[in-house]
Amino acid sequence: MRRFWKGILAGLLFVFLVAGVASTGFAGQGKLYEMAIFADPTTINLYSSLGPSSTVWNTFVSNSQYYTSLYGNAAPTWAFVPSAAADMPSPLKEEKIGDKTYYTSIVKMRKDIKWSDNTPLTADDVVFSYNAVLEMDPNKLGGNWPSIVDPTVLERVEKVDDYTVKFILKDKPGLSQWQYGVLQNYIVNKKYWEPIFEKAKKAADPVKELFAHEPEKQPTAGPWKFGHWEKGAFWQNVPNPVYSGKGEVTTFYENGVVTVENPKTGFKWQSGKPEGKVQLKITDGPDATGTLYRIFQNQSAAVLSLTGGQVDFVLNSLGLQRGFQEQLKKAPNVALIENNVNGFRFMAFNLRKYPFNIKEFRQAVATLIDREYICEKVLQGIAFPQYSVVPPGNAYWYNKDVPQWGKGLTRSQKIAEAVKLLKKAGFKWEVEPQVDLEKDKVLKRGKGLIMPDGKKMPEFEFMIMTAGYDPLRYTFGLNIASWLKEVGIPIEAVPTEFNVVSSKVFDEQDFDAFMMGWSLSLYPDHMKFFFHSEQAEPGGFNAVGYSNPDFDKLADDFVKEADMEKARQKAFKLQEILADELPYVVLFDTPIIEAYRSDRAQYPYTKVLSGLQYVGALTSTVKMLD
């Protein structure tokens, strides 16, 4: 017995010894910028990280940190600006090469950009970056490649001189394919990658061979290059010693004009004539002496590390939960940021089925759902109601004038309105719902809804998230079902696993109604993908089976439109149609909440769509305080 206690004592002693010696604080010191991520990145290789095993973590730690592209979107306004290019591309021109007609465009490049091995970034690198992927076949590379180096548009890229390239296009591209697609492809170092492509091409499975390469030593042109990756523990990037963007100033003016000026190399560019006040001025760095991504397996630990000062920012595409927000409010030296996101949660019916294909039915449903009540009361402001398929956060494309069904109505008014809509379409009841509008009370619940064809409407399934997957959406789903039941719509909410929902909806198209969410890209071409009738077959994205020839035509025009302003008008019109026809009943979305160490990091801006995580937490423009 005594020996046992001795053992315990020795154990405790050991614990304290270990604790005393080793935890002499590795807490935030120096100018190392530390972030928490929640999963191991899968690769260092750009090709595989944009390929099928693409994860958001790869994007955080490597892609945007290492590579530059000809053009980019300047956060926080997302203005289209040149990055390795010296100016905007020349307007598309029809040109006959051989016996085929192509569209061509000339891009002049900056001459002051250098690789981290101190060699200049030239037209050869650009040409290689495009043509190597085309040769590999973007479809075989998979993942994002077919949408970046789009083989349906791009024929090839040619070198004109050392700093000029010529794009040869098969077809006239729309905004999404040109400005938001081809022109934003990452540029890789030809000298490094060419032999690797050559070797891959000779292998039995070229794609596998290419993906398997780990380019730890590749030169980069971005602010960072690869440092060290201890799988499961951390990823470290070190500064590119010859980063040409260092000291470059990007200025945003009130009239939307963006100017870029590099005092060191003398490079200058402006999108127009600057007018009005300077809204934001960002000086590129990097200021940090390195970036370190600590890999955690659970969120609580990451947040504890944030308050404990071991990390400066928590990188998570979903942001922080509300609980953390409330608890972090009072934490010293921790600042919170809240931003809109680019996405929405929605409810949808199978429009191939009767009576879901009746427009008024869907309008009645949309009217009955009280988004404001849920968002403000139940979810207490952690969600905001949404009515259009383009979220308000994407301000340039958002149409604020779309119909908003049932907004501002009381419970009884909503019911009365829904009854009116249903009656208009020819619905009847065995027991018609009755309300007292004065007292805002339901006098009689509806029962036995009879469809316009005279048959009693059968009960149908409404697939919602499981409580384990997301308690919020689960609760919302249950609430929707109970509101619809009040007017006698025989809906049954069935909590269903995400895999099952997606395979029933997208592969089998065998469903009645479901609830889901999308997160979107800046350019709202999702309207075409989700609702164009060509996407309606199994496996396509128009799983609800919406079919409207007028809409199809407009959507086609929209994605082909190369002019920003005209595209915007078309997008507005599309939103209007969708808000009236309601193939999706858009419900709500949640803002993204983030937190950072205010005593360590200072950001040029914190207001940006989808939060600082969307800009990789600004590794090159953050100022590190000691």
Added chain:
Amino acid sequence: MDPLLKLDDFTMHYRTKAGWVQAVDGVTLSLARGQALGLVGESGCGKTSIAMSVMKLLPYNSKVVRGRILFEGRDIYSMTDGEVRKMRWKGVAMIFQAAMNSLNPVYRVGNQIVEAIVTHEPETSEEEAWARVRSLFELVGIPKERMYHYPHEYSGGMKQRAVIAMALACNPKMIIADEPTTALDVIVQDKILREMDQIRRKINMSMIYISHDVSVIAEVSDVVAVMYAGKLVELGQADDVFKRPRHPYTYALMRAYPSILGEKHELATIPGEPPNLLDPPSGCRFHPRCDRASAECSKADPMWREICPGHYCTCHNPVEIGGTWVGQVRSGKAADGGDQLGTSSNS
């Protein structure tokens, strides 16, 4: 000269859910050096409890209610744990009931004996201890290479011998042998008993034999004590008790066993069951089963009295038949113990 072991009105009870079990009640006896005492009685009469009391190995639910046990004049129930440990094996060793199970199955037999020796005689080196084991094995008649074997490799008789060797390891002043041979067949049993007796005499050691088998006791004891239901009912020289049992229980017990060499007699059984010690019968505890019981027997506890010199008995109506020879009694007198059968009658 002081007796080696003395029980003085020793009374010990077990606590159970149902109440107190009066396992040993007012036992008074003493044992001289070199003397062999046979303790006989039916199963559950308290024989083993006495043995355990002497070893101070009683379970946690036991309680010494009255009386003392003196070993070499010292009360073992007021000794410290250390003193008790020293007394064990060096003073009193024990051969357990079902001796075969008293060897640890996962240690070599030799080790277990060496362990006992070095524990009690720290000045002995291990080599010396092993040498002693070798001679002990010779003494009890086991081939000495068997020292290095595990118990499960031994036969029953061999285990028994090993246990005896183990008991002898520290030259104890006395050994308690609790049913030492019950598990063996009759021939081996006899052989081992004789050998033990020889060894005992050779080194002039005291011994308590405990058995329900009268013939075993008869073979090796100088003095015989008969127990019934936790009480001592008869005590005397082996000759005396076996030839002239005075207590009806002793008498019945003798008749229940065949004598091997003696005259033929009809085997008799004792009617009834041993009493429940939770609530023993009033008066004489044997009276419900006694064919000589009188009215008095159920009322008054009979006194412990000396019926003839050196022969004690508790009975209101002792048996008066003389010369009944039931068992085989070892011829010859005890070495130096016969008259020193110290008893008192203060029960």
Added chain:
Amino acid sequence: MRRYVLSRLGQVILTLLIYITLVYFLLQAMPGDITQMYLANPKVPQAAREELRKQLGLDQGVVMQYLTYVKNFFRGELGVSFSHYPRPVWDILMERLPRTFVLFLTAHVLSFYVGYVMGRVIAWRRGRVVDYAATVVGITFWTAFYPLLALVLIWIFAYTLRLLPLNQFIEPKLWQGAPFSANTVFGYMVYGGGAVAIGLFLIFYAFLRGLKRTRRNVALAWLSGSVLVAVALLAASRAGLLVYIWDIVNHMVLPVCTLTLISFAGTMLLMRDSMLETVQEDYVMAAHAKGLPDTIVRDRYAARTAILPTVTSLVLSLASSMSGGLVTETMFSWPGLGQVLFHSALANDYPLATGALAFTGVFLLIAHFVADILYAVLDPRIAYTGQPAAEG
């Protein structure tokens, strides 16, 4: 003996085959496949999806895929992970194995030791306060809700008291310039630790084999033991490993203690029950009668034979340590095999999930086998009769 081993080996392989088949088809029967990941991105054309299916071999029939899998499995190839394409599954498992192994081995051995010692004590003091207290406390931890307990302990020791590191298995700042990978260090820990353990065992066995532990022998044993440890530490420090080993040990303390806390009661209660039987054995009584000190009777007589059933449970728990503990790994950010299993399942990465399960199965099977043999070694009463032991 040889026939026994061979027939047993045949059984092992057959069992393994059935197990793999079960695992394979169980996972196949789950809804969804990896190409569904593309659902989240409408810009991925159908053609790219088909290409991927072809690349991953999903376009073949299930039976064909299964046969290929089994064939490769017995060749030691577990295929290529979908979600880490094109990393081989084996590669990923090997990356995770050392971490998992070191953490869980330590935790299981410690928890076994604590359980064994406590069980010994409470069986010996049956019915006393310490028995009830240890049983109630042990059961409470045994049935405690592990994730929550882990969070609470992290919160107390790592966050509030700042005694131990918060999460993760190494400190990135220390390791950012490390000349070796963590797995190298884990490897040294396994081999070096194993070698030192064997060395210590041999030393103590050589000096303290007998029953009489003379002062001189004890001193010599401790001295040479310390020298061995010192040499090992010196070697590690010369190789520049020590600081890294120390860092890992430092990060191990909290998860190991937590694991021990929740699992020691299992061994403890098993040991107690087992020992309550042996303390009633005659040889324990005999040992008392021999006048042996209490602790020797307890440890060498009562506990020594009672340990047998617990050893089986130790071996099996060691084997299950290969599969890691999802909860531990998640709560302490210790990415091991349990995490691999979980994430591969979430990502519909069947080759990886199947591989991880199969891998665990192999270890468990081997452990069953080892447990049988160990049992025979520990208990001299059991000898191989050339017949499989009776079932049960």
Added chain:
Amino acid sequence: MRGLSQNWAVFRESRIGMLGLIVILLFGVFGALWPIMINTVWDPLIYHPVVGFDPMLLHPSPPTKAHLLGTDPIGRDILAQLMFSTGREFLLGVLSALITVVIGTVIGTVAAYYGGFTDTFFMRVADIMMLFPFIPLLVVVGSMVRLTFFPFAIILGVLGGFGGITIILKAQALSVKVRPYIDAARVAGGSSFHIIRAHIIPNVLPLSFLYMMFNVTGAILSEATLSFFGVLNIDMSWGMMIHTAEAAGYLFDFGKYWWLWLPSGLAITLFCAAFYMVGRGLDEVVNPRLRKR
């Protein structure tokens, strides 16, 4: 076999077992309060454990008079959830343990009685079942299909039933099988079914019952762990309560939002410990070697 009252007497001697039994009874009373409360005192709109919501407060609200244990992040009453879940936990635990034990007993006795191929077959099956890492496997299956309440209980029960318990119960059945009265019954012409049912099973049952207690503990803990990882499709349980708090980020500062995790965490531990303790108590009844001499 001893009678029930004798067994009870032995069980009562076990303080650990009695402690467990008392705790279980308290939980029983607590769970039984749920239907009473929701039908009388509590307004289902506010106190419903799944869709209830109290519009009068900010959530999560610390304990108030109206909500004795506070509310969760989406405004549901913690006490109501706790009470509602108690019944469900009983159902889950007992149902899955019952399935395990019934399967284990039947297979164990049949394998012991018939021996030969039947025996070998089921023992190999048990071996294979024991190869599966239990919790990880359930997590894998759960993350792919999100099990609902009853399928989950049944899967737990079946997985357990074919596993180790079969081997233990078979060993017990074997020891019964060799007793003389079985031969006697066979000689007397009893059918196999009769012998198994009337002679073997009753002797195996106490051990089965004992393992049932341990299995209840196992089932509840599995459910809680899987719920914690969010891979179950169960609307409310103690594990789900903790998951809700965790998913919303409230398991961070332990002191501040204690009502979100302490009641449910404590309930899981106490409930499981209680069943385990009853199992320990029963062990002393079933296993005479453990009884005090």
